[in-house]
Amino acid sequence: MPLANQGWKTCSESDIPPTLPEKSQGYIQVFLDGGLNQQRMGICDAVAVAKILNASLFIPQLEVNPVWQDSSMFMDIFDVDHFINVLKDDISIVKELPDDFYWSTREYYATAIRANRVKTAPVHASANWYIENVSPILKSYGIAAIAPFSHRLAFDNMPKDIQHLRCKVNFQALVFVPHIRALGDALISRLKYLPTERESSTNYLNVVTDSRSKQGNGKFVVLHLRFDKDMAAHSACDFGGGKAEKLALAKYRQVIWQGRVLNSQFTDEELRSQGRCPLTPEEIGLLLAALGFDNSTRLYLASHKVYGGEARISTLRSLFPLMEDKKSLASSEERAHIKGKASLLAALDYYVGMHSDIFISASPGNMHNAMVGHRTYLNLKTIRPNMALLGQLFLNKSLTWPEFQEAVVEGHKNRQGQLRLRKPKKSIYTYPVPDCMCSA
Numbered sequence: 001m002p003l004a005n006q007g008w009k010t011c012s013e014s015d016i017p018p019t020l021p022e023k024s025q026g027y028i029q030v031f032l033d034g035g036l037n038q039q040r041m042g043i044c045d046a047v048a049v050a051k052i053l054n055a056s057l058f059i060p061q062l063e064v065n066p067v068w069q070d071s072s073m074f075m076d077i078f079d080v081d082h083f084i085n086v087l088k089d090d091i092s093i094v095k096e097l098p099d100d101f102y103w104s105t106r107e108y109y110a111t112a113i114r115a116n117r118v119k120t121a122p123v124h125a126s127a128n129w130y131i132e133n134v135s136p137i138l139k140s141y142g143i144a145a146i147a148p149f150s151h152r153l154a155f156d157n158m159p160k161d162i163q164h165l166r167c168k169v170n171f172q173a174l175v176f177v178p179h180i181r182a183l184g185d186a187l188i189s190r191l192k193y194l195p196t197e198r199e200s201s202t203n204y205l206n207v208v209t210d211s212r213s214k215q216g217n218g219k220f221v222v223l224h225l226r227f228d229k230d231m232a233a234h235s236a237c238d239f240g241g242g243k244a245e246k247l248a249l250a251k252y253r254q255v256i257w258q259g260r261v262l263n264s265q266f267t268d269e270e271l272r273s274q275g276r277c278p279l280t281p282e283e284i285g286l287l288l289a290a291l292g293f294d295n296s297t298r299l300y301l302a303s304h305k306v307y308g309g310e311a312r313i314s315t316l317r318s319l320f321p322l323m324e325d326k327k328s329l330a331s332s333e334e335r336a337h338i339k340g341k342a343s344l345l346a347a348l349d350y351y352v353g354m355h356s357d358i359f360i361s362a363s364p365g366n367m368h369n370a371m372v373g374h375r376t377y378l379n380l381k382t383i384r385p386n387m388a389l390l391g392q393l394f395l396n397k398s399l400t401w402p403e404f405q406e407a408v409v410e411g412h413k414n415r416q417g418q419l420r421l422r423k424p425k426k427s428i429y430t431y432p433v434p435d436c437m438c439s440a
Contacts, residue, residue, distance in 0.1 A: 002357070003381050006419045010171070010377060011438040016161040018089040021054040026138035027097060028055045029104060031147035033063040036077070036346040037366035038150055041429050043074075044169040045153040047091060048162050049146070052127045053135055056092040061106065062343075070342040077343050079175050086173040090165055101143050109145055116141040124154040124425070127162065156424055163428060167436030170429055171377050176347045179337055184351035187329045191220040191298055191352075194322065220298035222356035223288075224349070224371070225316075226363045227278055229307045230256075237277035238268040241308070272395055275387030278363035281306065283394060285316040287385060288360070290408035293320070300356065301325040302349035302367075304342065358383060369430040376419060377432045384415040 028050045032042040043060050050057035059080060064071050074080060075095075084093045097104060109117050116137050122129065130153075137144040146152065175181070232239060233252045239245065271277050279287070288297070299320045306312055317323050326335065326348060338344040346367070353359050353371055360383040361368035375382045389411040393404055422431035 003379050003417050005440065006379060007440050008379075008419060008433055008437040009440045011164070011167075011436065016164075018161075018165075020089065020092065023054075024056045024092055025054045025135065026056070026141070027058050027094070027101065027143040028053065028134075028138075029058045029097075029143060029145040030060050030149040031063055031106060031109075031145070032060055032149055033065070034150055035065060035366060036343045036350070037370040039343075040170070040174060040370060041366075041427070042150050043078075043174065044166045044429065045151075046146075046149065047087060047093075047169045047173075048153055048158075048166050049130055049134075050091050051162060051165055052130050053138060055138055055144075056094055058097055059093065059095055063106075065342065070340075070344075072341050072343040075177075076341075077177060077180075077347055079177050082175050083173045087169065090168070097143070104143055104145060109147060114145070116144055118144055118146045119148075121146055121149070121152040123151050125152055126154050127158060155422075155426065155428055163435040166428060167377075167432060171374065171432075171436065176351055180344060180347050180351060183330065183334055183338075184348055184355070186334070187300075187326070187348070187352055188220075188355050190329050191300055191324060192218045194298065219357045220300055221288075221293065221358045221360065222300045222302050222349075222353040223284065224353065224359070224361040224367055225281060225284065225301055225303040225306060225313075226361060226365050226367065227280060227306050227308075227312070228304055231278050231363065231365075232307045235271070235277055236266070236268075237271050239280055239307075269395060272391035273388065275389075275391050277387075277391060279385060279387070279390065281313050281316040281362075283390065284360075284362045284385075285319045286404075287390060287408060289319055290405040291383070291412060292409075295319065295321055297322065299323040300329075300352055302353055304345070354378075354380075357381065360385070363387070369427065373427070373430040373432050375417065377436060379417070381417045383412065383417075386411045386415060 028046065030042065030046045030049075032039045032046075034042070039060075039062055046057060046060050059074050062072065062074060062077075080095065084095075087093060104116075108114065118134055118137065121133075134144050134146070176184075229252065233249045233256070241248075266274070266276075268277075288299075293299075297320055299322060301313075301323055302325075326345065338348060350367070350371065354374060358381045359371055359375060361371065362385065364387075372382055372384065389407070393399060393407055399407075419433050420431055421433050422428060422435060428435045
């Protein structure tokens, strides 16, 4: 069942009408690292900083992710014309810098200290910090390049119009490029209307989209299974793979982080009881089953490479045989445009996730935070696993299934999309009430 109205609605316009400055103070250039959803939040903050400084914004530049090796640019992921058009009354956004600033490139800032590069912006800097420290650079050089930039703008004590602008960017201006939306729509259609029997012809996928088979109730759940090797290794948790797995993860930790791992001073039992271990595919399957999902549930698996591969997912698949993913739903021809591009793959999962009846993320992270915020904004059902409760339940080997199920249901009654007001220092992109919404 969809969520009932919770007394809040989206606010399409700020109380203060948008205005462009009479004269731009110069150009703001930002370089964003991290994955898609971290970059998304950085883009919103970049627009806000440009507005604070009465400056023009050069389309944010996305750094090549060292883990995924994805070189996708802003315009490969987001509809740049839509982005500019939605914000045209708020700030000036340019696709190219004027010829006078041809030299302002990533390579230029990487080779030496540059006077117009802002490298010292504190995490969660105030609006006044930018006015005091970046405005003089704009006045002297006409351009300020801010890198690093992620998380460099505070969530508190911001003018109301700046907060609203950040919401406007996140929920209205940032839409994916047409071919991602088209493929996403096709996958959504296939999830809702599964054919009785899969055809072997190469044009099967188009046939499925158009056939509208009566099988299935038109509803589906998206599960973001965040269980990759990095997360498994960095958590310091034991995932039941025995001595071989422990040795493999220990070696990986040593190579990647020189042995430094999150919460390594705690035992596995302590980590689990505190909710600090990512849920395995088997555990998320038990959670879903306890909540009442069964083998007729249409499940879409949104994830990158799962640690342990298909063997790790087999139990989850046996519980939910109607589980699909990008590879099972789309042909190789359709996936050709996004193959090997982590940002585009994540964008497709995000798009499908935003159109699901229920979204559930196995573990917190940037994707989880972005989806929770966006679905809260649209009053869509989102299940947030109670990690501490589940950790304690999984440690209790004497629990019967009815006892486990009762505890899970009780522990998730208020974790299915109920609105939570943003607390100080928390992100408006995860908690859009009250900054991005109005009382109904």
